[in-house]
Amino acid sequence: MKKAIALMLALVMTLALAACGGGSGSGGGSSKPAGETLTIFNSKMEIQSQMEEMAKQYSETKGVPVEVYYSSDTVAAHMATKYASNDPYAIAMVDAKDVYSLGAEHAADLSGEQWVGDTTQAISVDGKVLGFPVCVEARGVIYNADAIKAVTGKDFDPESIKTTADFQALINDLIAGGMAAPTGVMKEDWSLAAHFLAEVYELQDDPDAFIAGIKDGSIKLADDEVYNALMDTFDVLKENNYAKDAAISAERELTEQKLAEGEIAFMFGGNWDWDVINAYDYSENMGMMPVPSALSSANTKLVGGGSKYFYVDNGVSEELQQKAKDFLNWLVYEADGQDFLVNQCNLVPAYSNITLAVGNPLGSSVKAYADKGALIGNYNYLPDDHYAKCGAIFQKYLAGQIDRAGLAEEITAYWATAEVGAH
Amino acid sequence: MKQNTLSYKVKQYLMFAGPGTILFFCVVIIPFIYGVYLTFTSWDGVSATKPWVGLTNYAAAFADKDYWAALGRTAIYSVFAVVLINVLSFFLAYLVTSGVKGQNFFRSGFFVPNLIGGIVLGYVWKFVFNRAFVALGSAISGGTAPSILSTPSGAMLALIIVSVWQYAGYMMLIYVAGFMSVSEDVKEASSIDGCTASQTMWNVTVPLMRASFVQCLFLSITRCFVVYDVNLSLTKGEPFGSSVMAAMHVYNQAFTYKNYGLGQAEALILFLVCAIVGVTQVMIGKRGEVEA
Numbered sequence: 001m002k003k004a005i006a007l008m009l010a011l012v013m014t015l016a017l018a019a020c021g022g023g024s025g026s027g028g029g030s031s032k033p034a035g036e037t038l039t040i041f042n043s044k045m046e047i048q049s050q051m052e053e054m055a056k057q058y059s060e061t062k063g064v065p066v067e068v069y070y071s072s073d074t075v076a077a078h079m080a081t082k083y084a085s086n087d088p089y090a091i092a093m094v095d096a097k098d099v100y101s102l103g104a105e106h107a108a109d110l111s112g113e114q115w116v117g118d119t120t121q122a123i124s125v126d127g128k129v130l131g132f133p134v135c136v137e138a139r140g141v142i143y144n145a146d147a148i149k150a151v152t153g154k155d156f157d158p159e160s161i162k163t164t165a166d167f168q169a170l171i172n173d174l175i176a177g178g179m180a181a182p183t184g185v186m187k188e189d190w191s192l193a194a195h196f197l198a199e200v201y202e203l204q205d206d207p208d209a210f211i212a213g214i215k216d217g218s219i220k221l222a223d224d225e226v227y228n229a230l231m232d233t234f235d236v237l238k239e240n241n242y243a244k245d246a247a248i249s250a251e252r253e254l255t256e257q258k259l260a261e262g263e264i265a266f267m268f269g270g271n272w273d274w275d276v277i278n279a280y281d282y283s284e285n286m287g288m289m290p291v292p293s294a295l296s297s298a299n300t301k302l303v304g305g306g307s308k309y310f311y312v313d314n315g316v317s318e319e320l321q322q323k324a325k326d327f328l329n330w331l332v333y334e335a336d337g338q339d340f341l342v343n344q345c346n347l348v349p350a351y352s353n354i355t356l357a358v359g360n361p362l363g364s365s366v367k368a369y370a371d372k373g374a375l376i377g378n379y380n381y382l383p384d385d386h387y388a389k390c391g392a393i394f395q396k397y398l399a400g401q402i403d404r405a406g407l408a409e410e411i412t413a414y415w416a417t418a419e420v421g422a423h
Numbered sequence: 424m425k426q427n428t429l430s431y432k433v434k435q436y437l438m439f440a441g442p443g444t445i446l447f448f449c450v451v452i453i454p455f456i457y458g459v460y461l462t463f464t465s466w467d468g469v470s471a472t473k474p475w476v477g478l479t480n481y482a483a484a485f486a487d488k489d490y491w492a493a494l495g496r497t498a499i500y501s502v503f504a505v506v507l508i509n510v511l512s513f514f515l516a517y518l519v520t521s522g523v524k525g526q527n528f529f530r531s532g533f534f535v536p537n538l539i540g541g542i543v544l545g546y547v548w549k550f551v552f553n554r555a556f557v558a559l560g561s562a563i564s565g566g567t568a569p570s571i572l573s574t575p576s577g578a579m580l581a582l583i584i585v586s587v588w589q590y591a592g593y594m595m596l597i598y599v600a601g602f603m604s605v606s607e608d609v610k611e612a613s614s615i616d617g618c619t620a621s622q623t624m625w626n627v628t629v630p631l632m633r634a635s636f637v638q639c640l641f642l643s644i645t646r647c648f649v650v651y652d653v654n655l656s657l658t659k660g661e662p663f664g665s666s667v668m669a670a671m672h673v674y675n676q677a678f679t680y681k682n683y684g685l686g687q688a689e690a691l692i693l694f695l696v697c698a699i700v701g702v703t704q705v706m707i708g709k710r711g712e713v714e715a
Contacts, residue, residue, distance in 0.1 A: 399662060
């Protein structure tokens with residue numbers, strides 16, 4: 001009897017173990033049966049619910065099971081863990097720099113696809129098109145025209161603000177009119193370093209040469225015209241920040257709420273901020289304008305371009321890769337796909353054949369600038385630690401711990417050991 | 424059946440401890456060895472090739488100033504947190520074993536923070552520090568009061584407060600068990616011998632509870648050294664990277680900056696530091712253990 005029980009126990013344990021082993025095998029393997037499920041990784045948190053809805057509909061109408069995953073991790077970090085566990089997505093939405101770092105090894109060649117001819121934003125590595133631009137995003141100063149009009153009594157014309165002096169004058173008017181602090185500044189490292197500081201490189205004639213110059217010491221960042229012009233404007237934003245005394249603990253949601261409701265009038269950001277703003281009781285007339293500065297070549301243009309790229313994994317089965325390509329074509333060429341991109345997700349399409357009007361004010365500002373060719377391209381080759389390390393340095397500046405020269409010095413020190421990504 | 428033959432013992436071991444041993448090997452020992460192997464490569468975390476680079480990563484880890492700063496910060500944080508956690512939890516345990524009314528309610532109440540995950544807890548406290556305290560401070564002072572999360576020392580203080588709040592209840596349970604295990608006989612004997620209540624406490628109860636102290640110190644030291652979740656959700660290393668603890672630095676190094684080998688080497692150093700501190704503490708603690 002005892003023996004029988006012992007035997008049974010041992011059996012149960014073996015079974016449990018086998019189950020564990022089996023489980024990890026199927027979970028960790030890329031050996032899912034061919035053509036099973038089209039797995040899509042979404043790294044835009046704000047469109048996750050739309051993505052899930054779309055997956056359901058796409059599965060029904062096309063007969064291809066689609067599953068959408070999201071991770072709040074840094075994209076590169078999440079992809080690293082997926083590849084480490086040998087469980088790639090069929091389609092992954094990543095940032096431009098990730099296409100350069102992952103693409104050569106993991107992305108399928110999409111050069112033959114029709115949409116390549118309809119966009120200017122696709123990413124090619126070694127002559128092969130690897131990245132499908134999901135949307136166009138651009139950075140600039142977001143304004144609340146209703147809030148400005150309520151104080152000044154005049155319609156706000158964003159084109160009238162070109163230089164830092166124009167901007168300062170308007171801010172002075174707003175303060176005189178009773179708006180205590182007209183600006184907000186996001187303290188997030190990605191906003192400060194990856195978005196604002198990056199413009200210092202992007203507005204140069206040749207960003208590569210500029211960074212090389214900083215590295216070898218032939219260019220002094222502190223004396224650079226672009227750096228100083230942009231920092232002049234940043235100082236205006238910083239000085240008039242509603243959270244000036246506690247800039248470093250200001251929460252993004254609160255700042256955007258104030259902007260949406262007209263308590264403040266300006267914030268440096270991008271059209272993705274709409275997804276935060278529209279959660280609040282936002283004003284009708286909002287939009288984006290270029291960062292005002294003394295740089296006449298740049299103060300009429302937004303900075304941006306293709307943002308978030310899909311790539312098809314070359315490690316999954318041929319059949320699944322084909323389904324992935326079909327999906328990308330569906331997005332660009334079928335009414336449902338276009339509707340999903342533009343109307344459901346509120347994205348600015350990167351494809352010239354899509355003519356749907358962009359619904360949200362920030363997106364339509366971006367579309368307007370993009371249509372007239374007034375976009376300065378992204379510099380997609382910053383090192384992976386740039387946003388975190390320079391973000392921390394920039395936060396010190398925001399908190400008033402270092403001055404402009406100190407900021408330049410620390411950023412130069414960062415570049416002494418950093419290397420731009422291969423491109 | 425003979426019970427002292429080797430084959431009998433092996434069978435018995437395999438039957439009862441075998442599954443556990445195999446699982447332990449699969450999920451702890453093998454990944455650990457593989458991890459050690461990765462420290463000798465310059466793998467970036469995604470690439471298919473793992474080039475062998477020898478000891479380069481260790482050299483880089485020793486040269487990585489940010490890492491040593493993070494480790495030093497972690498040590499400071501751990502010292503404060505461990506002391507406060509243990510003082511507070513000992514005090515709480517004393518209170519809830521002293522026979523106050525509703526002591527079971529208090530016991531579970533103090534334990535609850537430990538049931539909330541570190542991530543959630545961090546966000547809750549972030550709200551408290553950034554909104555509630557700021558609103559309160561502003562109302563009292565009349566101006567805008569800065570959040571304590573906006574200064575490096577404030578962020579550190581916030582981390583310590585939250586960790587103490589999180590772990591005090593858990594350690595309290597161990598101390599409660601310690602208090603309960605000291606038999607009434609010896610306490611009564613000491614009071615008959617003329618001890619005051621506090622003399623009984625320091626000379627009888629506390630020495631007999633030494634095992635609880637060793638355990639609580641070990642648990643709190645090791646947990647504080649590898650703190651990550653509260654660090655991530657409460658401060659995320661901000662302001663200006665001044666609250667990045669060792670574990671967060673290791674994670675960033677391996678996954679965000681894509682230096683997997685280097686990150687792994689730094690993780691191994693963290694493990695060694697943690698193990699040395701923990702084991703030394705247990706050895707010292709055990710040496711003086713007394714039994715009634």
